[in-house]
Amino acid sequence: MPRLLLVSNRLPVTVKADPRGVTVTPSAGGLATGLSGPHRSSDGLWIGWPGDVSKLKPEQLARVNQELAELKTVPVQLSASEVARYYEGFSNGVLWPLFHYLLHRIPIDVHDWDSYRRVNQRFADAVIAQYREDDLIWVHDYQLTLVPGILRKALPRAKIGFFLHIPFPATDIFRILPWREEILDGMLGADLVGFHTYGYLRHFAKSIVRTLDASFSIDRVPYQGRTIRLGVFPMGIDVAAFEKLANDEDVIAQVTGMREQAKGQQIFLGVDRLDYTKGIQRRLLAMERLLEREPRLRGRVRLVQVAVPSREKVDAYASFRRELEETVGRINGAYGSVGQTPIHYLYRSFSQKQVTALYRAADVMLVTPLRDGMNLVAKEFVASRTDGDGVLVLSEFAGAFAELGEAITVNPHDLDGMVAAYKHALRMPEEERRSRMRTLRERIQRHDVHRWADSFIATLEHMPRAEPLGDESSTSAEIEDLVERIREAPSLALLLDYDGTLAPIERVPELAAPTKEVKALLASLTHRSRPTDVNVVSGRTRESLEEWLGDLPISMYAEHGAWGRERGQSWVPMRELNSEWKNSLRTILNDFTDRTPGSRIEEKWASIAWHYRMADAEFGPLQARELATYLTDILSNAPVEVIHGHKVVEIRQQGIHKGIIVDRVLERAQPAFVLAIGDDRTDEDMFRALPPSGVAIHVGKGRSAATYRLADPAAVASLLRALI
Numbered sequence: 001m002p003r004l005l006l007v008s009n010r011l012p013v014t015v016k017a018d019p020r021g022v023t024v025t026p027s028a029g030g031l032a033t034g035l036s037g038p039h040r041s042s043d044g045l046w047i048g049w050p051g052d053v054s055k056l057k058p059e060q061l062a063r064v065n066q067e068l069a070e071l072k073t074v075p076v077q078l079s080a081s082e083v084a085r086y087y088e089g090f091s092n093g094v095l096w097p098l099f100h101y102l103l104h105r106i107p108i109d110v111h112d113w114d115s116y117r118r119v120n121q122r123f124a125d126a127v128i129a130q131y132r133e134d135d136l137i138w139v140h141d142y143q144l145t146l147v148p149g150i151l152r153k154a155l156p157r158a159k160i161g162f163f164l165h166i167p168f169p170a171t172d173i174f175r176i177l178p179w180r181e182e183i184l185d186g187m188l189g190a191d192l193v194g195f196h197t198y199g200y201l202r203h204f205a206k207s208i209v210r211t212l213d214a215s216f217s218i219d220r221v222p223y224q225g226r227t228i229r230l231g232v233f234p235m236g237i238d239v240a241a242f243e244k245l246a247n248d249e250d251v252i253a254q255v256t257g258m259r260e261q262a263k264g265q266q267i268f269l270g271v272d273r274l275d276y277t278k279g280i281q282r283r284l285l286a287m288e289r290l291l292e293r294e295p296r297l298r299g300r301v302r303l304v305q306v307a308v309p310s311r312e313k314v315d316a317y318a319s320f321r322r323e324l325e326e327t328v329g330r331i332n333g334a335y336g337s338v339g340q341t342p343i344h345y346l347y348r349s350f351s352q353k354q355v356t357a358l359y360r361a362a363d364v365m366l367v368t369p370l371r372d373g374m375n376l377v378a379k380e381f382v383a384s385r386t387d388g389d390g391v392l393v394l395s396e397f398a399g400a401f402a403e404l405g406e407a408i409t410v411n412p413h414d415l416d417g418m419v420a421a422y423k424h425a426l427r428m429p430e431e432e433r434r435s436r437m438r439t440l441r442e443r444i445q446r447h448d449v450h451r452w453a454d455s456f457i458a459t460l461e462h463m464p465r466a467e468p469l470g471d472e473s474s475t476s477a478e479i480e481d482l483v484e485r486i487r488e489a490p491s492l493a494l495l496l497d498y499d500g501t502l503a504p505i506e507r508v509p510e511l512a513a514p515t516k517e518v519k520a521l522l523a524s525l526t527h528r529s530r531p532t533d534v535n536v537v538s539g540r541t542r543e544s545l546e547e548w549l550g551d552l553p554i555s556m557y558a559e560h561g562a563w564g565r566e567r568g569q570s571w572v573p574m575r576e577l578n579s580e581w582k583n584s585l586r587t588i589l590n591d592f593t594d595r596t597p598g599s600r601i602e603e604k605w606a607s608i609a610w611h612y613r614m615a616d617a618e619f620g621p622l623q624a625r626e627l628a629t630y631l632t633d634i635l636s637n638a639p640v641e642v643i644h645g646h647k648v649v650e651i652r653q654q655g656i657h658k659g660i661i662v663d664r665v666l667e668r669a670q671p672a673f674v675l676a677i678g679d680d681r682t683d684e685d686m687f688r689a690l691p692p693s694g695v696a697i698h699v700g701k702g703r704s705a706a707t708y709r710l711a712d713p714a715a716v717a718s719l720l721r722a723l724i
């Protein structure tokens with residue numbers, strides 16, 4: 001197995017400093033247990049935040065660092081301001097509520113993006129410093145979405161996985177985020193992106209389509225020359241460890257004690273970080289309603305609610321705590337007596353052992369989040385019930401719901417439904433309880449945390465390595481060399497595309513007029529001391545070329561070579577035009593345009609194009625595919641080609657493409673050297689038609705048959721200038 005570099009916000013150990021001294025203790029939770037196996041067996045490293053070490057004395061820090069190194073962990077130190085901004089402000093103040101659909105918990109004005117970005121860069125730098133060829137890198141969770149993207153740039157061939165532990169929200173929620181492009185682009189730096197459920201995966205895939213203008217098919221995303229795989233990996237727990245604890249003597253003694261103390265009562269249990277996503281408030285309100293409606297249950301049930309302090313410095317958490325404690329007080333005030341209180345509210349954290357005892361002692365486990373990525377507590381409860389009894393009430397908005405269908409399922413937004421579920425749980429006959437629990441147990445035993453980690457790692461390991469596209473711009477030495485060769489040639493023909501080559505691409509095509517400098521440059525090229533034939537070969541109409549370049553002493557070809565106006569002459573068709581087929585198309589295209597808001601028809605001489613760039617990002621491509629299939633079918637005998645390009649379906653007379661202009665220019669001028677420059681797929685026709693001695697330059701990224709590459713129109717202009 002290759003070495004594994006794990007990257008998560010929190011390290012699996014936390015450094016704590018108090019007056020008694022400094023300790024390095026294991027952080028509780030599924031991630032730490034699940035990954036400790038592969039971490040150890042691969043001799044890997046774990047990179048993350050060790051907690052607040054700012055108050056340590058230098059000698060304490062040195063000792064802690066040594067201990068962390070022995071545990072094969074690499075600390076990324078965060079300053080107090082980084083904790084406040086990257087962790088509390090952005091990760092937990094913005095991304096957390098947004099991804100859990102709780103928009104009202106997000107502050108109106110957000111300032112912490114820059115800190116989030118900087119800290120992600122720091123984590124990535126720490127990975128780069130440790131990386132060795134063949135390592136597998138596995139990055140975790142919403143705090144570090146930008147890390148895979150940064151790593152991909154620095155380590156183009158590295159195998160990088162990313163797992164999101166929280167829900168990925170529906171696109172209309174996600175796109176609220178002003179930094180949506182950066183986040184998606186960052187996650188897509190990975191080779192494999194994993195989620196707990198298919199629902200999250202689908203939301204992510206759709207967000208890519210809407211936000212990045214990319215596409216996907218089922219579980220593959222072609223992006224920037226790589227193919228990213230999306231996968232569903234529901235996280236499990238360390239079942240064996242919980243089963244062992246559940247049968248531990250101390251635990252059993254604790255369970256007996258708790259049951260003794262609650263004699264005559266049925267125990268409901270909730271175990272959560274104190275988080276507004278966990279549905280604790282509604283869980284209490286449903287309990288209040290149950291006691292209000294069923295007086296005979298008063299004094300007969302108790303709810304033990306563990307609320308683990310969490311993210312206390314985030315305002316939304318502090319205010320949620322106040323709301324919650326007020327509710328607890330109200331219910332206990334109304335339904336408690338001298339001898340008993342209905343809600344046992346415990347604002348503190350417990351060890352895994354104590355939590356297991358609680359699981360074992362409970363009659364009914366309440367897991368009722370408004371949204372939750374997975375919720376491991378639900379699985380831990382099931383694992384702890386080695387006695388085969390106990391009822392799980394589970395929200396349909398927890399990721400665990402996808403696997404634990406035998407629980408009593410609830411919608412936490414439906415209070416009456418929750419009350420009914422509580423009653424159902426209280427009355428469920430033993431036989432039914434045991435039968436449901438048996439199925440639940442079998443399932444979580446099979447899919448435990450080791451299997452989760454192994455299957456993610458195996459999938460990542462067996463993926464093909466990303467191959468760099470080889471689309472870097474040519475070096476300046478290569479370009480200088482080329483310029484030298486051209487200058488020496490006795491005569492020269494230039495075939496220049498317009499958009500993306502002489503002028504940068506504009507969102508509104510009408511705004512892409514040539515600058516004064518570009519026009520002057522084209523004019524000077526025609527005055528070189530050696531004969532120079534300057535041709536602009538464009539997909540644009542005659543009218544726009546005439547308007548923008550008509551006063552220059554050059555030749556122009558419009559509509560991909562359908563029309564030409566050679567230097568000093570007037571516009572003539574380059575091929576005999578036959579446009580009868582167009583008439584039959586108009587009705588069909590009008591119909592599609594009416595049915596597809598945002599689409600439009602562009603009629604040229606030798607072609608008609610149906611553009612859907614402005615249409616809905618999912619509906620547009622769907623309609624376009626249908627249109628292209630239909631047209632290919634009905635036009636199979638017409639002298640046309642149906643071309644499904646980027647956001648356009650074009651129907652074009654056969655035999656007209658930029659390649660035909662190359663022959664034309666060669667015949668006319670018989671130049672000693674031909675140079676073609678273009679940025680687009682249609683320019684490849686021109687490159688292919690060049691004589692063996694011809695040279696092609698592609699502008700920008702992406703695949704091309706050209707030998708040379710320039711970054712952008714500015715680089716094209718400077719090359720052309722060098723020829724004068």
Ligand SMILES: O=P(O)(O)OC[C@H]1O[C@H](O[C@H]2O[C@H](CO)[C@@H](O)[C@H](O)[C@H]2O)[C@H](O)[C@@H](O)[C@@H]1O
Nearest residue numbers: 010030141165166235310311372373374375376
């Ligand atoms: O590190 P904290 O800020 O103290 O928060 C604790 C962890 O909470 C989140 O847990 C999520 O991951 C669980 C395992 O996949 C999943 O069951 C749960 O539904 C999620 O909410 C968070 O994603 C972690 O990064 C935090 O460390």
Ligand SMILES: O=c1ccn([C@@H]2O[C@H](COP(=O)(O)OP(=O)(O)O)[C@@H](O)[C@H]2O)c(=O)[nH]1
Nearest residue numbers: 028029030273308349350352355375376377
């Ligand atoms: O007092 C407590 C309460 C909870 N937990 C653990 O905290 C984790 C909570 O994980 P979950 O996926 O349910 O939710 P998260 O807090 O990660 O959102 C579980 O492993 C619990 O056993 C704990 O160790 N002590």
Ligand SMILES: [Mg+2]
Nearest residue numbers: 497499500680
């Ligand atoms: Mg172009």
